[in-house]
Amino acid sequence: MGKPGSRSDLAAKADRKFEKKLLFYAKVRDTVASLGAKSAIGKKKKLRSRQKKLKAYDLSTLSEFLPEAETKQLRPPTEFKLSCRSRGKLILKEGKQLSTVLNHPAFQSNPLASIQQHLESTQPVLNEKPKKTNKTGGKKRKSKKSKAASSSQSMVI
Numbered sequence: 001m002g003k004p005g006s007r008s009d010l011a012a013k014a015d016r017k018f019e020k021k022l023l024f025y026a027k028v029r030d031t032v033a034s035l036g037a038k039s040a041i042g043k044k045k046k047l048r049s050r051q052k053k054l055k056a057y058d059l060s061t062l063s064e065f066l067p068e069a070e071t072k073q074l075r076p077p078t079e080f081k082l083s084c085r086s087r088g089k090l091i092l093k094e095g096k097q098l099s100t101v102l103n104h105p106a107f108q109s110n111p112l113a114s115i116q117q118h119l120e121s122t123q124p125v126l127n128e129k130p131k132k133t134n135k136t137g138g139k140k141r142k143s144k145k146s147k148a149a150s151s152s153q154s155m156v157i
Helices: 006-057 060-064 084-103 103-111 111-122 145-154
Strands: none
Touching: 084 103, 103 111
16 A cells, blocks of 8 residues: 555654644744734724823813903712713603703793893803993094095195
8 A cells, every 4th residue: 555654754744743833833822912912002092092182172271361260169070970870860860850940830931031040040140341442431443534535635725
């Protein structure tokens, strides 16, 4: 049938197979390491883009140019992370509040006026600076001489 192989041929073949296995495992290890590095880089990129978006919405630099206002906090800031239970409680609370507002007789008679009255009572009043006026009490006006009037005066002379 076939030529019987010698012991040295079988050993050499086994060694080659073993070396191939080692090369394959090394390639797999390198691939896994590179994929891990790529995913870590990808995560960093996502983090960077989120930070850039947050920087875009950062309005703290505008505080230098805005007028100083008294900082009164009537309520503590609400937490943005809501669990399912707290979200349900909030929905029930707001639903009850809405139904009481809708059933209120002042709201039913004139909704816009009642909302305006509520806002005036809850929001702070802003004092606006009066506009500058001239000595006579009127607003400043720029006087423009028309070209036609000046040319007609020169003709009269």
